[in-house]
Amino acid sequence: MASLDEDPFVVHRNLLFTVAYQLLGSAGDAEDVLQESWLRWSSVDRSEIRDPRAYLVRVVTRQSLNHLRTVSRRREDYVGEWLPEPLLTSPDVADDVELAESLSMAMLTVLETLGPAERVVFVLHEVFDVPYDEIAETVGKTPAAVRQIAHRAKGHVSARRPRVRVVRSEHEDVVERLVTALNTGDLAGLMDVLAPDVVAVADGGGKARGAATRPIVGADKLARYLVGGMAKAGAGLRAAATWVNGQPAIRMELDGHLLGVASITVADGRVTQVYSIANPDKLTRLDHVAALSR
Structure with missing residues (x-):
C-alpha cells in the first residue's frame, strides 16, 4: 500500500492549489476547492485512472467553476474595489517568468473581467499547457468550441495586460x-x-x-x-x-x-x-x- 506522501493528490497538491488560486483569485476559496476535491479523490476507484495528474486537475477545475459562480454573486456586495487575495512568494517563483506573470496582481485583475468558461480555458491552456481536448472534457464543450473561447479570451487578455515585460x-x-x-x-x-x-x-x-x-x-x-x-x-x-x-x-x-x-x-x-x-x-x-x- 502506498504511503500518504506517494498519493498523487499530495504529490500534485502545489499544482492543484495554483490552478484553483488562479481561477478564483482567493487562497481561501482555493483551499476550500482542494478540500472538496480531496473528498472526491478519496472515494474514487484509482485503478480506473490512467493519468492521476490530469484527472485531479479536471476535478479541481470543475470545483473551481462551481465556486466562480458563487463568488461572483458575493463580490457584487463587496464594499469598494475588489482585488485578488495576495500571496507571499519566494523570489525563485520569478525564475519561471510565465508563471510569475500569470500570478501577478495585474494579470489576476484582468482575469476577473473574463467569464467563468473563458477564465478556465485561458488559464488551463495558456498557463498550464492543458490540451484543448482535455479542457473540452473538463468544461463539457467540444474542442472546436473551446478553441473559439480560447481565441476570444486571449484577445481580451492581450488588450488589457501590461504590454511591457520588465526584467x-x-x-x-x-x-x-x-x-x-x-x-x-x-x-x-x-x-x-x-x-x-x-x-x-x-x-x-x-x-x-x-x-x-x-x-x-x-x-x-x-x-x-x-x-x-x-x-x-x-x-x-x-x-x-x-x-x-x-x-x-x-x-x-x-x-x-x-x-x-x-x-x-x-x-x-x-x-x-x-x-x-x-x-x-x-x-x-x-x-x-x-x-x-x-
Whole structure:
C-alpha cells in the first residue's frame, strides 16, 4: 500500500492549489476547492485512472467553476474595489517568468473581467499547457468550441495586460526607490518614480481605515495622498520591500503590525499601476511563503 506522501493528490497538491488560486483569485476559496476535491479523490476507484495528474486537475477545475459562480454573486456586495487575495512568494517563483506573470496582481485583475468558461480555458491552456481536448472534457464543450473561447479570451487578455515585460532587476530597483521615498516622505522622490498617468486601486473591503474607495489617477494626486497618509500615521508606519505573487512588492507595517501590501506594474522605470490590499481578511496568508508550481 502506498504511503500518504506517494498519493498523487499530495504529490500534485502545489499544482492543484495554483490552478484553483488562479481561477478564483482567493487562497481561501482555493483551499476550500482542494478540500472538496480531496473528498472526491478519496472515494474514487484509482485503478480506473490512467493519468492521476490530469484527472485531479479536471476535478479541481470543475470545483473551481462551481465556486466562480458563487463568488461572483458575493463580490457584487463587496464594499469598494475588489482585488485578488495576495500571496507571499519566494523570489525563485520569478525564475519561471510565465508563471510569475500569470500570478501577478495585474494579470489576476484582468482575469476577473473574463467569464467563468473563458477564465478556465485561458488559464488551463495558456498557463498550464492543458490540451484543448482535455479542457473540452473538463468544461463539457467540444474542442472546436473551446478553441473559439480560447481565441476570444486571449484577445481580451492581450488588450488589457501590461504590454511591457520588465526584467526583475528593474522591478526591484523601482520598488526600492518607492520604499525609500515613502519612508522619508520625499514628495519629489515619489513624483520621480511614479508615471504621470499612474493609477492606484485600493482594496480595503470597508474594513481598513484610510484606504481609498475609488481609484486615484495621476502622479501628483497619488504622491500627495501617500505622503499625507504616511505623515498622518506617524513614525511607526514603515514601508519595506517584499515579494507578492511572484513579483517585488511593498509591505506596509504600523509599529510592526501588517497593514497591507502593494503590488505594482512598471514601465520605463516608473510605476504605472498600484494594487493595494489592506482588507485584513485578505492579509492572513502573508506570514508564510505559498507553495506554488505548474
